[in-house]
Amino acid sequence: MSRFSKKHKLPLWHPRLWPSWALVFTLYLLSFLPMSSKQKLGKTLGRFLNRKLKSRARVADRNLAICFPDLDKEARAKLVQDNFIACTRGFLESIHAWWRDMSPYYKATEVQGLEHLEEARSKGRGVLLIGGHYSIFDFALPLVACHLKNPGYVYRPNNNPVIDRMIENGRRRHFGIRPFTKRELRPMVSFLKKGGEVWFACDQDFGKKTELFVPFFGVETGCITSPSYIAKVSGAAVVCVSHLRMPDGRYRVVFSPVQAGFGADKHNDTQVWNRYIEEAIREQPDQYLWLHKRFKTRPEGVEKVY
Numbered sequence: 001m002s003r004f005s006k007k008h009k010l011p012l013w014h015p016r017l018w019p020s021w022a023l024v025f026t027l028y029l030l031s032f033l034p035m036s037s038k039q040k041l042g043k044t045l046g047r048f049l050n051r052k053l054k055s056r057a058r059v060a061d062r063n064l065a066i067c068f069p070d071l072d073k074e075a076r077a078k079l080v081q082d083n084f085i086a087c088t089r090g091f092l093e094s095i096h097a098w099w100r101d102m103s104p105y106y107k108a109t110e111v112q113g114l115e116h117l118e119e120a121r122s123k124g125r126g127v128l129l130i131g132g133h134y135s136i137f138d139f140a141l142p143l144v145a146c147h148l149k150n151p152g153y154v155y156r157p158n159n160n161p162v163i164d165r166m167i168e169n170g171r172r173r174h175f176g177i178r179p180f181t182k183r184e185l186r187p188m189v190s191f192l193k194k195g196g197e198v199w200f201a202c203d204q205d206f207g208k209k210t211e212l213f214v215p216f217f218g219v220e221t222g223c224i225t226s227p228s229y230i231a232k233v234s235g236a237a238v239v240c241v242s243h244l245r246m247p248d249g250r251y252r253v254v255f256s257p258v259q260a261g262f263g264a265d266k267h268n269d270t271q272v273w274n275r276y277i278e279e280a281i282r283e284q285p286d287q288y289l290w291l292h293k294r295f296k297t298r299p300e301g302v303e304k305v306y
Contacts, residue, residue, distance in 0.1 A: 012161060020162035027166070030092070031099040038096060039249065042089030050084040057084070060290040062306060067217035068285070082286035083135075086245070090135035093245075097139045098170025105251065106146045113239075113255030117147060120237035120258045126192030128236040129199040129255075130227055131243070132277040133289040136251065137201070138167070140243035142174040143253050144199060152178040152191055152198040185230065192234035199241070202227055203277055203294075210297045212267060216274045219305075222297035225266040227273065232263035240273055242280035244287050254280075 010016060033041065050057055060080045064071060071079065096102075120127045129144070145151040153171070158164035172179060180188040180198065188198060202224055210222035231238050240256040256276060262269050281288045295305040 010161070012165065017160075017162050020160055024162060024166045027095050028099055031095040033092075035093075035096065038092040039089055042092045043085050046085030046088035047081060049088060050081045053084075056291045059293055059306065060084075063290045063294060064285075066219055066295070066305065079286060080290070083288070083290045086135040086286045087289065087291060089245070090137060090139065093136055094138035094170075097142055097174075098166065102142045102174065105143060108250065109143050110246075110250065110252040111147065111254075112252070113257070114147060116239055116257045117255045120239050121149070121195075121197070123237045123258075124195065125235040125237065126195050127197040128192065128227060128231055128234070128238045129197060129241045130238060130273045130276075131199055131201045131241045132203040132280065133201055133292065134243055134280070135287045135289070136243055136245050137289075138171065140251070140253065141171055141177070141199070143243060143251060144241060145175045145177050147253075148175070148197040150178075150191075150194075150196045151175055152180055152188070152196050154180050154182060154188070154198060154200040154202075157181060182226070185226070189230060189234040192230070192236040198230075198236075200227060200230070202273070204292060205294055205296045207297055212270060213299050214267065214270045214274055216294075217278055219295055220299050220302065221274065221295060223270045223274065225270060228263050228266035228269040231269070238262040238269075240276040242276070244280065244284050246284070 013021075030038075030041075057080055060083055061076055064076045064079055068076070068079075117127065127148075131144075134140070141153065145153075155168070155171075158167060168179060171177065178191065178196070180191070192198060205222055206224050209224055211225045213220040213222055215221070227238070230236065238259040240259065242254045244252050246252055259269075259272055262272065277288075293306055298304055
């Protein structure tokens with residue numbers, strides 16, 4: 001058990017958690033910066049982290065090398081730096097979403113595919129929104145939820161209870177959004193059957209929970225099949241969703257057409273949502289969480305990536 005896991009048993013105001021509270025207070029103060037200042041700070045800090053977090057930079061470089069084999073070393077290095085900047089900006093945008101007013105961004109964000117969302121909603125069995133870990137993850141949550149009537153999302157609790165409280169309070173203050181941990185499949189299915197709409201980013205490496213491998217940028221990639229199970233049992237319509245920061249600094253949310261037959265074939269389903277995420281990444285390759293070891297779990301007998 002990690003030291004943070006042990007902290008779950010401590011009262012939130014226990015002295016061992018005071019450093020975490022100091023961090024939360026610092027982030028709260030940073031949230032008051034204008035968005036333009038957050039973007040400038042994100043660029044400076046992202047470049048700094050690119051130089052200092054060498055192990056993560058190597059992970060990103062390795063991911064890009066196998067996903068974009070045509071890029072030379074110099075181009076990959078530039079993209080790794082851009083990815084650090086995008087992810088750092090995304091974190092600063094997240095603290096904005098946790099504490100500041102998001103309403104100016106609802107109308108300013110370009111939204112495509114609302115007719116697909118409406119079609120999915122009209123089926124009356126809820127909507128499962130399959131997303132990915134793009135750099136504006138938490139900032140995008142209210143940008144997506146503002147178009148939903150009964151929103152929910154799937155999350156993994158943070159091991160540190162103070163940090164978990166900060167993140168989840170920040171997320172749940174928008175539109176009465178309902179949280180579900182990945183162990184709460186039954187209440188999630190019930191929520192969907194009643195017309196709920198759940199956002200599920202299922203594109204990370206889940207280690208021993210990996211159920212099958214499908215191509216992602218031509219690489220056999222470990223995936224879970226929870227989305228197929230949820231769709232099959234709940235009868236929910238499935239729509240893929242992407243959320244990107246565009247080069248001009250504006251934001252865009254895209255809802256895909258309803259994925260017909262989703263839930264009937266878990267291997268095909270998994271290919272569908274991986275292909276959708278891949279297409280979004282190809283449009284803005286710096287926007288994905290390349291710092292994550294997405295290819296850590298490998299098929300039996302296949303050489304390790306990292």
